[in-house]
Amino acid sequence: MDGISPQLAAPWFLGAGFSALVAGVAYRARTLTFSGAVAAWGVGWLTFGSGTWLAALTVLAFFTSSSVLSRWGSRRKVRAAREYAKSARRDGAQVLANGSVATLAALLVWLCASEVAFAQGAGLAFAAALAAATADTWATEVGSAHPRPRHILTGRPVPPGTSGAVSSWGTLAALGGSIWLAGLFVVGLYALPLEPGWMGLRHVPVRQILLSVGVGGVGGSLMDSLLGATLQRVYMCPTCGVETERTRHHCGTLTRPLRGVRWVSNDVVNFLGTLSGSIIAVLLQMAVLGK
DSSP, X not given: OTTSOHHHHHHHHHHHHHHHHHHHHHXXXXXXXXXXXXXXXXXXXXXXXXXXXXXXXXXXXXXXXHHHHHTTTHHHHHHHHTTSSSOSSBOHHHHHHHHHHHHHHHHHHHHTTTOHHHHHHHHHHHHHHHHHHHHHHHHHHXXXXXXXXXXXXXXXXXXXXXXTEEOHHHHHHHHHHHHHHHHHHHHHHHHSOOOHHHHGGGGSOHHXXXXXXXXHHHHHHHHHHHHHHHTSOEEEOTTTOOEESOSBOTTSXXXXXXXXXXXXXHHHHHHHHHHHHHHHHHHHHHHHHTO
């Protein structure tokens, strides 16, 4: 890093080591696959380097809470989990789907630190993306244990694990996850040392941050469910007659396309959900500033 002062380079070196430690522990704990650990290291390194402890701990809060919930009620969720495209161990695509929008937003805060208004918006987008990922993951993990979820568009009862399914348990979990992440971000904003680009968020009223990030998180989770019900690729097992996200059902039968866009997988839906959360938060911020 010739030409870069040790003070500027320090967060990037520290971030590389800290991210490697977290990814290694998660891999040993079997919450990440090898590709997931590599992706988590990259996301963590870029996030820490551009936002230091505030950004890194916000990402870590999402990941740890989601990992803990994935183990909650595992016996009750086993039927639904069999229809998911992937297991509870997150792979590289899942990590990037949930974390890439937040990482990009954190990089924008760092790169545009002198543009205070832009950095504020990017900071809110960062937190809202993670709030949306948290809300969606909490909703999925808790809601999949509900015995009678309903389709978000038709309101008809559907089997647990169906794309686009919602339930009272999942909805409350999404709301709780979004509020929890937004509140934790605000606490870190005032309790931790910040890089210049992030300092501008301290001039934004706390209630405005909570509103933008909280609503963005819930809105992103809702968009995830809508996309899952409309655009996500869903298959049908001709032997069992069950809808699934898998191309090969757990019974061993190759499944057939049922509905949705071919390239819209669950990972694409998750990415679009976090992106939607960020956009909602920024639009709310702009609406407040426009008054």
